[in-house]
Amino acid sequence: MKQHICIFGAGSIGCYVGGRMAVAGCTVTLIGRERLRLELMHSGLHLTDLLGADLHVKPDALCFVTGADAVADAELVLVTVKSADTAVAGRVLAKVLKPGTVVISFQNGMGNARLLHEALQQQIVLSGMVQFNVTNRGGGHFHQGSEGALEVEQHPAIEPFIAAFTKAGLPLKQHADMLPVQWAKLLLNLNNPINALSNLPLKTELSQRAFRKCIALAQTEGLRLMESAGIHPAKLTPLPPNWIPWLLKAPTWLFRLLANKMLAIDPLARSSMWEDLEAGRITEVDWLNGEIVRLAEKMGQHAPVNARLIKLIREAEVGGKRHWLGEDLLTELKQATKG
């Protein structure tokens, strides 16, 4: 019998991962909003990646619903809502899921899987992590704009699904301990508000040294606090996390020479925080940079750079400045460190 896989929160990540699994022959139900259902019922799904994949799912081959009832007979549920929606997702899923269903949180941030676990005591809830970027280009087109794997917490319950992910071209990388992976991804995600405030594609933003210095400031602050707390982030990139701020601060010619992999990114790709600001949605900044501020508070310390980024994004969410120049943002963040 075919496994039934449900995607709860079909947006950029959900449609891309779920769509690729559907192309690979899996039985997939996408659960999302009516506006996207209507779009996909018209256009189907078009999935591309930076390595040249070009896949289509016709509208009549898609199962996209707006209610959670479909998860009742699912063997696997991938939760891909933004962090602000996790608590609701947990409550909705708790009403319908059968005991023993495997649920993977493929979300950024540190606390989403824990929140789901609290709501889903009879299910197997695992932490996951998406290392690559996906952009919604409209008209049912979702594009993977950077390289990277799908990471997941090691658990025997994952075994029956490994083949499906591999067939979809999204092999799972299992980790005995996901916490170092999540902290390392969090360090990379500290760039999300900077990218959103730059109003530039990621590749253009990273090609400007002033913006890279902003990222380095946010990461250095995060790394210092993690060290004080005894947290050792995993090595997700060719360089260990401690070296990345040095690479970012390098002159652009040297950065280009050394950071080929970091720049192997689609020229149009942007952070999902930029997409949230564009769509007038509340961003995930509290679940990303907010984790650094909370870590500092726990130890009686401060995280002024990340706190300032949160403030600027909060302002941008309600119509504040969204087109920062690199030098201006750098001055703003340096001022924050002077109190």
Ligand SMILES: NC(=O)c1ccc[n+]([C@@H]2O[C@H](COP(=O)([O-])OP(=O)(O)OC[C@H]3O[C@@H](n4cnc5c(N)ncnc54)[C@H](OP(=O)(O)O)[C@@H]3O)[C@@H](O)[C@H]2O)c1
């Ligand atoms: N996009 C990326 O490149 C990327 C890369 C790595 C990791 N991530 C992480 O992956 C997670 C998902 O990101 P994303 O960019 O895919 O977000 P997204 O595009 O906003 O997709 C989430 C979708 O879920 C919908 N949703 C929320 N609550 C729902 C509910 N109760 N029932 C049905 N649908 C619901 C949202 O609708 P509304 O907008 O109407 O609420 C939205 O369409 C985030 O934690 C993000 O940080 C993203």
